[in-house]
Amino acid sequence: MAAGGGGPAVSPMATPSWAVRIRGADGEIAGAGILLTPQWVLTCAHVVDRTADVMTAEFVGAVGHGVPAVPARLERDAYVPETLDADGDPSGDVALLRLERPRPAEETVRLHRLSAPNREVRMYGFPYEHNGGIWFRATAVGVCGRDGQVQLIPASPGELASPGCSGAGVADSDTGEVIGMVLSGQEDRHGNRFSFMSPVETIVRHLPRLDPVTTGPSAVDPQLRSTADDILPELLDRPFAQRLAAWLRDDGSQVKISVVRHGDAAREATLRRAITLADRELRTPVSVDRASLDPPGTVPSAGGHDLAVYAEGRTSAGIAERIAERLGLPHPEEAPLERIRAARAILNLVVVGVDEAVDPLGVLDLLDVLRADGSRLLLVLRTAGDCHRRAREQLLTGPERGRRARLVERLKEITGPLAEDLRERLAAVAPQGLRPLDSDLVAAHAALADLLRAADAADHDGEGQGEALPGPGPDLARYERLADRVEGRLTAGVAALDRLRDRRDELAGRLRSYQVMHQHSLRGEEDPAVDGLYLRAHTLLRARPCDVRAAEAAVDAYTRRVDGHAGATGPVARDGHGARDSHEDGYGSGDGRGAPDGDSGEDGRGARDAYGARDVHGARDGHGRGDDGRGARPDRGTGDGHGAGVGGGDGQRAGDGHGARDGYGAQEGYGPRDGYGGGDAS
Template identity: 60%
Template sequence: MTVDGGVDEGTSIRTPCWAVRIRRADGEITGTGILLSPDRVLTCAHVAKDRHARYTAEFVGAASGGEVPSVAAGVDEDAYVPGRWDADGDPSGDVALLRLDQPRPDHETTRLHRVAASHREVQTYGFPVGHNGGIWFGATVLGACGRDGQVQLRPLTGGEVASPGCSGSGVMDVRTGKVIGMLLSSVRDEHGNGFSFMSPAETIVRHLPQLADRVEGREAVDDRLRSTLEDAAQTFDRKFAQRLARWLRDDGSRVKISVVHEDDKVRDATLRRAITLADRELRTAASVDRVSGDPPDTVPSAGDHDLAVDATGRSSAEVGERILKRMGVWQHPAEPVVERIRDAGDVLTLVVVGVDEAEDPPDLLELLKTLYAAGNRLLLVFRHNGVLCRRARRELVDEPEPRPDGDAVAQLRHVTESLAQALSRRRARVLAKESDAVSGYLVRAYLTLAAIRAGNAAAPWDRPRLEHARYEHRATELAGRLTGILGTLDRLSDLLDELNGRMRAYQVLHATAARGTEDDADLDAVRLRAQTLLRARPCDVRAAEAAVAEYIGAVERAIARGRQGGAPAS
């Protein structure tokens, strides 16, 4: 089948081989899929809503010689979870597998990756109407929505709301290049606001456990913190469960400290229950059914925490590495864990159990203070109400160090004022594909500045009440990216000046040494094209550079031919 549109050979981001275009028998594109194994394609149940129909899976990223490989496929009846609305009115499910009649090469497949999804910048690749060859959409992960563990995405720009044909797209983390979930659907509300939703890897594998071998990364909950069959039969501490659920849902406090003695079986089981129910992967249908009759205020939502780690017997470095891997930060392992966490910029909701039973509890507390300073939310569980617990309360709850937002404000003012003006001037003069991202970055800068000045809610892509560390990181990131774009535009502007200089010099040669040759008319046409490109605003400098090079070559060839033929020099 011939390619009908797609990503240019010259683009910086190629069509991923794992992105599958799915057609119905009538040829209509019904959605997108993810090639997870040579014979299995993950997609949304509503993309393959006719479970008994035949579909065609097309591998646009594997196109060769203008031909797109296509394979017939059918729904795997044992791996089909239709979308539905639960008792709370929240969406759930909507995942399915297609089985290919013929396998694809293993190198075209990808895997899902477990990673803390909140606040990450992501991209999806889908096949909406008018873009049959596929197109990238950018978004920022906002956070969990509903009890199923689905996640809301905010498009980077209003025009990037995924439309029909994109359902089933792989959601790729920009920083790591890993596929961390699948796009489910997009909606627009009555005010015209666009929203998209995804299922993270953990939610997908909960619905389709047969995909466990295609998911990489450690689970978000350590084994010793998971509910057991014995816990299920245990009466739980309702008041403690209420407090845990309220904090996990974000009651506005950054740190919660609890004491759970090892011999307090009821309280210990209640803690494991909350941790398990707040995890996307562990909150199975059985666990949901089991708590369905429990007081709603004791039941957290799936995805209310990002990681639950048991610190018992572990060093602070080991705990830190566990957190960094959940953040998706693996680079520079030689650097101290504290520095890597400080530089990571991710903001998670973390549960750390057994703080006072770690290998070096005071050292672990210092790591936890670094996590707090970086904007993370912390549920810290101690086994004894001892000196370290009281110190943690004093330093993290009662008297946290004040952190003014002055540095972030100053940097954001620089971004939105002088840097924005400089970018505006450069963008008016020269054209660059990097310029497309400027508006989105500036909008984020304005929103972050407004959030700081308001002093309450954080910017839309962040959790509420994040303080200085998070704002400062965002300000530094935006300033860095926009400064990089400005540097690119400056280099293009300098090249434009250089091209104008070359053009003037060769126009003199044209007038004095090549004028009157038989090439004169052709030279004028080439000169006019180069001048037109150079004078355009904004100028496509690369196109102008090619046109100037063509003119220079033409002038030099005309002069050489004139000398060989004895043509007059004037």
């Protein structure tokens, strides 16, 4: 439930009362806005026409059937235009409009501080095609730029924030709270679509007057904020500041553990400085500029952490509640740890004074739950005692050993069974268009050897402060990327070779079927030229590894020659199963069924040369309806056979047997030249 008019900020079934459609002096839609107080509308600076004296704010979610329109003017001291720094990173782009007539307080909404990573969000804007307003869905995926803007990935290609959406409120789908404002939508040259929002903390930093209409606790506990004395040059521990800034910029390490003892003024001030500069709301504008006087590499990214907690004197349950609140996890009747565990939320968390909490081991268990789900953790302890050793084992060295062991097993699988699968395929078929994979396998073997050497290596403490040295240990993240790359290439290679092997088998079957057909068409003759083509194709298919492309060309040459030979000697059934004039001239062809001379035409059911008999079913002119009827010449009991028709001119024992000259076993059929049973009998 969002603060404001007493109801939900966002009802899935209603237009939000705080959604404002803004028109310029020309009457065209300029963008959107958020009604924060009865007289203030928050929007983007680029939506505002500074040359116009008055703009119009329209309240599409107001109660009733009409859309109230209220003149609005720019608050001159609440206008922060977008600026670009030396690297092209944008900053600002926020403004306030003051309404000439106030709106009801119940229509307003408050901004809410909330950790945004991987949250499902919705925004209500006014694109030209839907100028009455429409919801857009997206996922907040991460921070970008020095101003702490958050990148949004649209839920579908059609939900990219388009013109008319700038200034729209971004509402968290789970809580309904308004956690930011849409800045723009873009499509890059690769076709990727994404939008940007300014989170509430960044908005409040640019417009501090909005703090009274903003809810949710700050991301940084008061004890961890920089003081006026922290800016003294002698209080900056530059190496420590650079390591902190690297972690806050996501240097690839998930967990960092440091020791900052009480009384170490430089390290304490450096820690507070890093935490403050990494917060979107607390960092100063001068630190955002690339040309700031801060030493190189000591300024972290805005939004480098989502929460910084001071643990001294607090219980693990209290810290868990602080985290759950920052993550926007409701249901206070449930234990906060259970809410965090169920949500599987991910955040960048800084905890200072872990060993001075009421129950340090409980805090470590809480942090282990977050680590297992993918959160990044920066732990600061006051001494390098038992709690420090437990923290390193539970959160750093223990998980790293497990991660290394899993990576070792994965590389063994890649260099063992998967590599053997590849070798087996390469022995069967020659690769075509497949990049050599030898160097990938060599790299995988080298990584495996390095990991095995490091398996028993001891962890080292750095500077006596409890920080892990970079040291000679293997870079697990780099080796994991290597494993991903090699496994992907080997799997794709095996799949490509399998397709070639399947094609080889298909060609072999095709070659065999054509050979059978060709042998039946020869009538005892030989054709050395065709036999040579067959032998070449057969040899290429039998070769190991098989050059499938060359084999395919050889099979094509052979089959074309066989097809040409068949065309020169007459129509031969493709499967060699029937006679020259069998099915192809059978049912319904020639003078068959339905022809002028009876049920089966002039020459019976299957035309002149169908199913093995010139005069089928015993009648020259049809199915017993010819000149002589069913018993017409030669009749079923006449002449020399058991009945005319089916077996040939003179019946089943006629001169050409069960498969007459043109029947199933005729000259081109399976059996001898004159039928299934040879010359004279069935």
